[in-house]
Amino acid sequence: MPPSLSHPSAVAVENLAKQFRAFGWSVDEEPGDGHPRPDLIAAKGALRYVVELKSAPEARSDRVIALLSQAILQSRRYAEDWNGHPLAVIHVKQLSPLLRQKVEQFHRDYASQSAIALVSDTDGSYFIAPGLDAFNSKPPRNEIREKGIKPRRASELFSDLNQWMLKVMLAPEVPEHLLRAPRNDYGSVKELADAADVSAMSASRFIQRLREEGFLDESGGLFRLVRRRELFRRWQSAAMRSSPEWRMSFLVPAGIRKLHQAAESLGACVGVFAAADMLKLGHVSGAPPVLYMQRLQAPPSYWTGLVPSKPGEEAQLILKQAPAPQSLFRAAVRIDEVMVSDVIQIWLDASANPARGMEQADFLKHGVLSQVLEGSE
Known part of the structure; x- marks a missing residue:
């Protein structure tokens, strides 16, 4: 041609x-x-x-x-x-x-x-x-x-609670120190709702949507997630939504202990690259650490050890509104009393991060998450 x-x-x-x-x-x-x-x-x-x-x-x-x-x-x-x-x-x-x-x-x-x-x-x-x-x-x-099916927005499958329930269903395939969630098999909506601590209606809508999209296999009497590549591609896409953030600096020289203090004081969850480092899965260095907040408020009402970064100044810490707080905070693990994003969340967030995020995401995809992301496909 x-x-x-x-x-x-x-x-x-x-x-x-x-x-x-x-x-x-x-x-x-x-x-x-x-x-x-x-x-x-x-x-x-x-x-x-x-x-x-x-x-x-x-x-x-x-x-x-x-x-x-x-x-x-x-x-x-x-x-x-x-x-x-x-x-x-x-x-x-x-x-x-x-x-x-x-x-x-x-x-x-x-x-x-x-x-x-x-x-x-x-x-x-x-x-x-x-x-x-x-x-x-x-x-x-x-x-x-x-x-005979009315098309729905992709975001309906990946609501905050639905992302949490996906993690609950995937938890048996992920080491406990990398994701906090119940680890069982589920064959009914009630079993899933009880384990995830959500309403039966929320779990029912979630399971029905998985059926409609062809992501659920019930042939063995238990719920099994299938077509994993497509499922995770769409989840990854839904997680690309931007959320508000504040770029901050420490009043005194920063270090890992300062990050821990900030996370504890703010009730925040360490995310992305810093979280990967804390889970001993780090692959990228040099990016400012991210702390996810359940509710982002305007500075300077935060912890007294932080101040907003000046215009043009490189941020030492990024405070970010958690786009899916239920999923992120419920599945977070604890390291030295600090909440740290689970490994699936790190993969999702790294995929959307331009600062060498795909390198970190690929490292997880071909490593600890290889079987989870691919399933039996």
């Missing part, structure tokens, strides 16, 4: 930029003067995507997948130069359910670590990318009738 045919039109680029802006992303449509360069760069919170967009003149799956493969390779190369996560996007005239199915199969078999998307001017969009689930349009009406 001649390269000129795959080059996106200015209208296609602008429409994609508008889509990002509609969801609160900042967009740079002319990222620098370098050649070659990405079609646009989109950023929101800690997440930054370097986008390669191509247009498919035909909606045939073989043509679209060939273009997608090229876009994946180019976006990866651009991401190295432009400091972000690669995102390969294909603009198609018609986005049929069959084309989505073919592309999803290709992604699952050959490009599961890549962020991709299909966009159409008339048939909506289909994104497989952390932090971009909200971009997915509803299926056409006839597709909804065929399936």
Whole structure:
């Protein structure tokens, strides 16, 4: 296929930029003067995507997948130069359910670590990318009738309490010193509700949603999480939501003991890289430690040993609102009376952190969490 045919039109680029802006992303449509360069760069919170967009003149799956493969390779190369996560996007005239199915199969078999998307001017969009689930349009009406299921937002499966119940179901597969939760098998909603200390209604809705999404196997009389790769990809995406934070400095020289004192005094939970270090799973150094708060209040009402960092000053500590406080604080482990994020939470948070977070996440994925994240797949 001649390269000129795959080059996106200015209208296609602008429409994609508008889509990002509609969801609160900042967009740079002319990222620098370098050649070659990405079609646009989109950023929101800690997440930054370097986008390669191509247009498919035909909606045939073989043509679209060939273009997608090229876009994946180019976006990866651009991401190295432009400091972000690669995102390969294909603009198609018609986005049929069959084309989505073919592309999803290709992604699952050959490009599961890549962020991709299909966009159409008339048939909506289909994104497989952390932090971009909200971009997915509803299926056409006839597709909804065929399936008989009303589409729901991805966030409904990953509410605060649902994330906690996922950890409860996964706990038997995780060492006790890395995640605090009951360790049992569950064959009924009541058993799960009692173990997780949630209402029967909350547990019932959670289990029903897992059934609808195809993430639950009950054939052996017990609840088993299946399709782990897709489940964790979507959980990872839901966890990309940004939350308020305060960048702080210590009044006296900082050290590990000061971090412990701050966590104890604030009733906070150590997160991300510092938490990984405390669990002896650290892989990244140099990032300021993060303390998660159940409720973030404006400085200077915090512990007297901290003050807000001055403009332009590098923070020694980041106080951050916990995006899912029930899940984070219930599953936190204790080390020397200090609450520390569980290993699954560290993996989720590191995945969304631009400061070498993917290195830490991959270290956990291929190490202590390898069997948990993959399951029997």
